[in-house]
Amino acid sequence: MNEQNFIQESIDSKDVFIKNLYTDLHDRIQEFEGESSRIERMRLVDAVGSLFIVGAIVIFLASVIVQ
Amino acid sequence: MSKDQASISKDVAFGFLPAKKQDRVFGLWDLILVQVGIGVSCFCLLVGGYTGMMVSAKEAIAAILFGNALPVLLIVPMAIYFARYGIDTFIGFRSSLGYVGSNIFYFVFMILTIGYMSVALFMAGQAVVKIASLLSLPEFFTARSTGAPFFAILLFVFAFLVTFKGPLFIRKFNLIGVPAILLVMFGLISILLLGQGLDKIFALHPTEPYKDTSRSLVTALELNIGLGFSWLPYLGQYSRLAKSEKSAFKAGFLSYGVLVNIAAILGALTALVVASLDPTDWMFAIGGTWVGLIGLILLTLGNLTATIFLMYSQAISFKTVFPKKPWIFALATAIPTVLLLLSSGFYDAFNSFITIISYIMAVVGGIVISDFFFVKKQRVSIRALYDTTGAYYYWHGINPSAITSFIAGTIAYWELYNPLLDTASGMFHYMTAGIPAYFVAGICYYVSAKYVFSYRVDRSIAESKVIAPKEALQYKDTI
Numbered sequence: 037m038n039e040q041n042f043i044q045e046s047i048d049s050k051d052v053f054i055k056n057l058y059t060d061l062h063d064r065i066q067e068f069e070g071e072s073s074r075i076e077r078m079r080l081v082d083a084v085g086s087l088f089i090v091g092a093i094v095i096f097l098a099s100v101i102v103q
Numbered sequence: 104m105s106k107d108q109a110s111i112s113k114d115v116a117f118g119f120l121p122a123k124k125q126d127r128v129f130g131l132w133d134l135i136l137v138q139v140g141i142g143v144s145c146f147c148l149l150v151g152g153y154t155g156m157m158v159s160a161k162e163a164i165a166a167i168l169f170g171n172a173l174p175v176l177l178i179v180p181m182a183i184y185f186a187r188y189g190i191d192t193f194i195g196f197r198s199s200l201g202y203v204g205s206n207i208f209y210f211v212f213m214i215l216t217i218g219y220m221s222v223a224l225f226m227a228g229q230a231v232v233k234i235a236s237l238l239s240l241p242e243f244f245t246a247r248s249t250g251a252p253f254f255a256i257l258l259f260v261f262a263f264l265v266t267f268k269g270p271l272f273i274r275k276f277n278l279i280g281v282p283a284i285l286l287v288m289f290g291l292i293s294i295l296l297l298g299q300g301l302d303k304i305f306a307l308h309p310t311e312p313y314k315d316t317s318r319s320l321v322t323a324l325e326l327n328i329g330l331g332f333s334w335l336p337y338l339g340q341y342s343r344l345a346k347s348e349k350s351a352f353k354a355g356f357l358s359y360g361v362l363v364n365i366a367a368i369l370g371a372l373t374a375l376v377v378a379s380l381d382p383t384d385w386m387f388a389i390g391g392t393w394v395g396l397i398g399l400i401l402l403t404l405g406n407l408t409a410t411i412f413l414m415y416s417q418a419i420s421f422k423t424v425f426p427k428k429p430w431i432f433a434l435a436t437a438i439p440t441v442l443l444l445l446s447s448g449f450y451d452a453f454n455s456f457i458t459i460i461s462y463i464m465a466v467v468g469g470i471v472i473s474d475f476f477f478v479k480k481q482r483v484s485i486r487a488l489y490d491t492t493g494a495y496y497y498w499h500g501i502n503p504s505a506i507t508s509f510i511a512g513t514i515a516y517w518e519l520y521n522p523l524l525d526t527a528s529g530m531f532h533y534m535t536a537g538i539p540a541y542f543v544a545g546i547c548y549y550v551s552a553k554y555v556f557s558y559r560v561d562r563s564i565a566e567s568k569v570i571a572p573k574e575a576l577q578y579k580d581t582i
Contacts, residue, residue, distance in 0.1 A: 042490045054427055057116055064121050065486050078183050078348035086356045090176050093168045100165040
């Protein structure tokens with residue numbers, strides 16, 4: 037399958053907005069695939085705070101149910 | 104092209120295209136501020152109001168905190184996806200739902216947004232009715248059955264015209280509307296603490312509990328679970344502009360899972376004091392005439408701004424899904440809202456509405472989480488997301504694994520709880536309905552995608568056409 041089929045079709049569109057939109061899209065995809073626009077990835081340890089908060093809330097709910 | 108049209112085109116392109124490095128302007132606190140600002144709304148107050156009618160203050164706080172924090176924790180990992188690729192929700196969901204499936208989900212979201220807008224507008228209409236009563240206007244304007252629909256539709260027309268003008272005009276409203284709702288909350292906090300005192304509030308009994316107290320608590324939980332899951336379609340909006348995945352995740356959880364609960368808790372406590380779930384009833388009841396009048400005006404402004412925000416977001420999302428359609432067509436998708444404003448029926452059934460949202464978003468949440476983290480193992484092709492003849496075409500544009508999982512999640516939810524009739528099975532008392540439906544949908548999706556339908560993109564990473572990401576660039580996240 038031609039990977040650029042739909043995107044290329046849109047780049048060739050006579051609608052100026054669509055043409056510009058998909059041309060810009062193509063450039064951004066290239067940039068992303070070239071890895072120049074990546075951001076810092078999250079690690080599991082970064083979720084510890086959120087898990088702790090939910091844990092505390094679960095304990096609070098359990099205490100309310102038990103009472 | 105006019106300045107307004109240029110701004111709209113710019114917003115559509117901004118929403119459609121993957122974010123560039125220079126677009127990523129939000130650190131952790133930026134995201135929290137903007138998401139809380141948008142998230143704190145009449146819906147939180149109303150869910151809190153319903154909660155406060157069923158359970159005591161302590162139970163309400165527990166139900167609200169748990170009901171929001173856990174569902175948000177279950178869906179907020181999607182913020183990582185949107186941040187990583189810089190994409191909006193309906194582009195991102197193409198990898199799990201298929202190109203057409205994602206468009207179907209957009210239409211479901213559009214219908215739900217129409218529901219949200221009608222609730223905000225009808226509440227504003229009711230607020231204006233109360234102001235009209237104070238001004239001794241004719242009965243047509245002061246009766247709920249005529250006045251509220253009349254003012255609600257008038258406010259809809261106003262919101263439509265503002266939205267039609269575009270983002271430059273809308274931004275002026277945001278400067279008024281967001282502070283308006285925050286002022287309402289600040290006013291409620293002050294009056295409750297100074298006028299009532301926490302001891303007195305915590306000693307109050309709810310006005311309309313179920314006969315079985317456990318049923319009251321679990322139904323209150325389910326309402327708040329609905330509010331928690333309801334944030335799913337909104338996760339992409341700002342996460343895609345985050346400087347890091349970590350800030351997108353943490354901000355999403357803290358904003359939608361924790362901080363917006365303040366509004367719901369306020370709603371619950373006020374409902375306990377006033378013995379009414381409706382925020383428009385609270386203002387005169389606890390503030391007196393002049394403070395109540397200011398409260399009603401602020402509530403109206405806040406709801407009007409929320410409507411404009413929803414209307415504009417819906418139109419922009421429509422244009423990102425169908426970029427070739429004209430702007431007026433995108434805006435016209437909001438017009439069916441008027442049908443829901445003709446009577447109080449939909450507004451009075453808000454509790455059923457929020458539990459329907461719980462069902463839909465819990466099931467879809469389970470599917471998309473399962474797909475990105477467990478089936479595709481976080482390897483998605485950004486090119487294939489935009490090439491609608493590409494790898495996520497599945498079966499006629501819809502992922503059959505998503506269909507089967509949606510059916511499984513639906514059966515799980517409705518066997519536990521019927522939100523239209525408000526009837527529940529015995530098991531509902533122990534597990535609610537939204538949370539089990541999330542897990543049923545997610546597990547079913549994993550089994551379907553890996554072993555039943557087993558499309559090439561789901562089978563193995565080696566076979567899929569994605570580009571393996573190398574080590575990510577370090578991007579300093581300023582807090």
